[in-house]
Amino acid sequence: MDTRRKKKLTFFTIGLIFLLSGIEYAVILPTIWRYLQTLDAAPYFLGLALSAFSLSGLLSGPLFGHWSDRTRTTKKIILFANVFEIVGNFMYFMGYSKWLLLSSRLVAGIGTGAGSSIFGFLTRSTAPEDRATVFAAVMACRQAGLLIGPAFNIFLRLCDFHIGPFVVNKYTAPGLFMCLLWILLQLAVVFMYWDLPPPERVKAKESSTSKNREQENERGLVEDEEEGDDEEKPLMASQELAGSYGSVVTPNSTRDHTSDTVNATVNHISPPSSPMPPESDRPSSPLKNFSVTREFLREEVVVLLAAQFITLFNQTALETMVTPLTQKYFSYGELENSVMYCLCGVEVIAGFLFVRWLSQRVAERVVLAIGLTICNISCVWCLIFLASPLGGFPWQLTEFIIGVFLQVLGLPFVAVAQVSLFSKVTAEKTQGFSQGVRRSVGGLATILGPLWAGGLTGNMYIMMGVMMALLALLTMMLAFSYDRLVEPAAEEEEEESPEICG
Numbered sequence: 001m002d003t004r005r006k007k008k009l010t011f012f013t014i015g016l017i018f019l020l021s022g023i024e025y026a027v028i029l030p031t032i033w034r035y036l037q038t039l040d041a042a043p044y045f046l047g048l049a050l051s052a053f054s055l056s057g058l059l060s061g062p063l064f065g066h067w068s069d070r071t072r073t074t075k076k077i078i079l080f081a082n083v084f085e086i087v088g089n090f091m092y093f094m095g096y097s098k099w100l101l102l103s104s105r106l107v108a109g110i111g112t113g114a115g116s117s118i119f120g121f122l123t124r125s126t127a128p129e130d131r132a133t134v135f136a137a138v139m140a141c142r143q144a145g146l147l148i149g150p151a152f153n154i155f156l157r158l159c160d161f162h163i164g165p166f167v168v169n170k171y172t173a174p175g176l177f178m179c180l181l182w183i184l185l186q187l188a189v190v191f192m193y194w195d196l197p198p199p200e201r202v203k204a205k206e207s208s209t210s211k212n213r214e215q216e217n218e219r220g221l222v223e224d225e226e227e228g229d230d231e232e233k234p235l236m237a238s239q240e241l242a243g244s245y246g247s248v249v250t251p252n253s254t255r256d257h258t259s260d261t262v263n264a265t266v267n268h269i270s271p272p273s274s275p276m277p278p279e280s281d282r283p284s285s286p287l288k289n290f291s292v293t294r295e296f297l298r299e300e301v302v303v304l305l306a307a308q309f310i311t312l313f314n315q316t317a318l319e320t321m322v323t324p325l326t327q328k329y330f331s332y333g334e335l336e337n338s339v340m341y342c343l344c345g346v347e348v349i350a351g352f353l354f355v356r357w358l359s360q361r362v363a364e365r366v367v368l369a370i371g372l373t374i375c376n377i378s379c380v381w382c383l384i385f386l387a388s389p390l391g392g393f394p395w396q397l398t399e400f401i402i403g404v405f406l407q408v409l410g411l412p413f414v415a416v417a418q419v420s421l422f423s424k425v426t427a428e429k430t431q432g433f434s435q436g437v438r439r440s441v442g443g444l445a446t447i448l449g450p451l452w453a454g455g456l457t458g459n460m461y462i463m464m465g466v467m468m469a470l471l472a473l474l475t476m477m478l479a480f481s482y483d484r485l486v487e488p489a490a491e492e493e494e495e496e497s498p499e500i501c502g
Contacts, residue, residue: 007125009192011134014118015141016188017078020181021112022145024085027152027174028092030338032101035171041098047454049102051447053109058443060113065436068117069429072124073195081114082189085182093175094166104175111182116439120432123423125196128487132359132367132420139415140352147345150338152177296437300425300484303477307368307418308438309445310470311375311411316449317467318382318407321460329389329396344408351412364417364424365485371413372475378406379468387460424487 029050036045064081068074088108095101119135126134156177157170168176295301326332326340359367385399419438426434456463478485 003196006194007196010194010196011137013188013193014122014138016185017114017118018138018142019145020178020185021115022142022147023149023152023181024089024108024145024178026146026149027156027178030150030153031157031171031174035095036098036101038171039095039098039101041101045098045102047451049105050450052102052106053112054443054446056106056109057112057115058440058447060110061116061439061443062433062436064113065116065120065432065434068120068432074114074117074121075189075193075195077117078114078189078193079186081111081117082182082186083111084108085111086179086186089175089179089182091175093168093172093179095172095175113436113439116436117432119419119423119435119439121195123431123435124198124428128424131423132364132416133356135419135423136352136356136359136412136416139412139419140349140356143345143348143352147342147349150342295426295430295434298425299481301422303474303481303485304418304422304425305438305441306474306477307372307414308422308442310474311414311418312442312445313449313452314375314379314467314471315407315411316446317453317463320450320453321463322404325386325400329400330393340404344404347405347408348412351409352416355412355416359416359420363486364421365482367413368417368421368485369478369482371410371415371417372471372478374406374410375414376468376471376475378403378410379464379471381406383461383464383468387464421485425485 032049033046036049060081064077068077071077085108088104088106088111091100091104091107094104118138122134122138123131153170153174156173159168159170159173161168163176166172296305322340323332323337326337330336332340355367381399382403386403389396389399391399422434422438423431452466453463
């Protein structure tokens with residue numbers, strides 16, 4: 001199988017991984033609260049169960065990323081991480097007690113840590129100019145999972161039967177369903193995923209092969225000319241060339257001449273390359289002599305990590321606030337909220353596709369600036385109109401729709417731009433670990449965002465005011481650091497790589 005086809009199948013499998021992560025979120029989230037109630041769980045258990053999933057992913061992400069940096073492989077890591085997803089979802093299906101349910105989300109969350117290894121792999125296997133396009137496609141796959149996930153609940157809520165000692169109903173069925181999907185994904189990873197070499201290595205290999213062929217062709221032409229010259233030479237030649245007609249050849253002379261010829265040929269064919277360092281001089285780990293302060297406390301990296309935290313914090317806070325808001329002002333039920341989330345999913349997917357097109361024509365920092373501008377407009381709108389809606393029902397509904405539309409519109413711009421830029425301003429050799437740190441920062445935001453919004457649903461001005469202040473701070477940071485949000489020059493990377501990687 002050629003490299004191009006392997007690359008397509010590998011990227012397709014990565015898309016399936018993120019699609020399933022979106023489906024899992026959309027299938028389990030709508031029913032987990034009722035599920036906990038059937039197990040006599042206190043209300044705070046909902047926050048614990050949701051936070052446990054993010055917490056274990058927050059901790060496992062850097063570990064899986066460091067593993068991929070050391071081994072330069074991701075297939076084994078994905079297969080290992082998916083085992084936690086399978087076991088965690090089966091525990092969710094069993095559901096004997098509220099503590100088992102809490103443990104199930106904690107175990108399943110460990111599997112999400114493989115995402116840092118995947119982003120590190122995508123960084124190493126794609127060219128910098130194509131990175132934003134690839135990241136946008138991968139993120140769109142997760143949003144597609146969030147969009148189609150609620151559709152599975154239509155038939156999962158009809159389940160009512162037994163499998164041995166286990167009860168399959170509308171609360172336990174999502175766990176069994178996701179367990180089966182992750183098992184099928186294991187097969188897809190085994191047969192359709194390859195650890196592809198970096199594009200530079202592939203190009204070097206192809207150029208080396210072409211040089212070898214050219215040199216072999218030249219050598220063949222030279223030999224043909226020499227054979228043509230030999231026809232004009234006398235049959236009894238001197239013994240300068242061992243093995244010629246009329247000469248007496250000893251075994252030692254033949255062996256010496258053969259080895260000299262082979263050595264000369266090898267030296268002639270092999271392209272010039274730098275000598276390989278001895279095994280003892282090679283770094284045993286990409287994190288050898290690695291400095292966290294030198295890598296992550298740089299101005300541009302801090303700005304991108306802040307963008308990751310603030311945008312996810314605001315997004316999850318607004319997601320937490322939306323359902324009580326629609327119930328309070330519009331008396332929305334499960335059906336209306338499901339339709340609203342589906343429409344938001346369509347908008348997000350369209351946004352990622354547009355950003356995928358836009359990132360091929362403008363720089364990522366421009367995309368990030370556009371996204372932050374939209375987020376600021378959205379937050380101001382929500383602060384004015386959603387904190388205390390004005391007018392009657394039609395006006396309130398219009399204000400709500402515009403606010404949600406603007407908030408959802410800005411997400412793809414910021415998400416794609418910050419992850420693409422982050423992959424360029426951090427060291428490639430420690431990309432898995434760096435992506436794990438980035439995802440951990442995002443995981444922390446997804447834990448704190450709902451807690452912040454959940455405690456202030458009765459005081460929207462304070463909640464929205466703090467979110468607006470965070471966005472204003474991020475906007476100022478972007479303005480002051482705008483010139484540094486570019487890919488480092490090749491010379492700087494060569495100077496920094498010995499310091500970071502030893």
